[in-house]
Amino acid sequence: MGVSLDPEQNETHALLQILGDLSGKRVLEIGCGDGRMTGRYAEKAAQVIGIDPDGDKISQAIRTAPPYFQERVSFYADDLEGYAAKWQLVNPEEGFDLVILAWSL
Numbered sequence: 001m002g003v004s005l006d007p008e009q010n011e012t013h014a015l016l017q018i019l020g021d022l023s024g025k026r027v028l029e030i031g032c033g034d035g036r037m038t039g040r041y042a043e044k045a046a047q048v049i050g051i052d053p054d055g056d057k058i059s060q061a062i063r064t065a066p067p068y069f070q071e072r073v074s075f076y077a078d079d080l081e082g083y084a085a086k087w088q089l090v091n092p093e094e095g096f097d098l099v100i101l102a103w104s105l
Contacts, residue, residue, distance in 0.1 A: 012040040015102075022046075025097035030080055035061030035073075037102050042073050049096075053079040 015037070016022075022044040032038050032050030034057045042048045052058055055077035062075050076083055 015040055016044070019098065019100075022098070026095070027098045027100060028096040029100045029102070031101060032061060032075065033057045035065060035075065037100070038069075038073060039066065043068055046072065048073045049083075050075045051078050051080065051083045053077065 019041060022041060024046045026047045027041075027045045027049070029038055029048060029050045030052075032052050033054065035050060038048060038050050038061065050058075050061060050073065052061075052075075058075045058077040065073065065075075078086070
């Protein structure tokens, strides 16, 4: 029998209350790991970029992502400095509406 984390969805409700309305927003999640937190809010946002320096965790996030992630969520194995340098070269005019650092410090 597996362990169910937060079966009452208390963590999800608290997270969504803190984040507010994510409709149409671009979100950067730093330290997304295996995407556990990403799945709690991604369907509400327009676009989510999840980064984590642990390539194994990113592989797991990609492998276990639900189908709706395909349209709006991208995962990258990178740290913040590496991702920011690449992102600035590709999208210097675009920014994020919200940055999440849950469990990353």
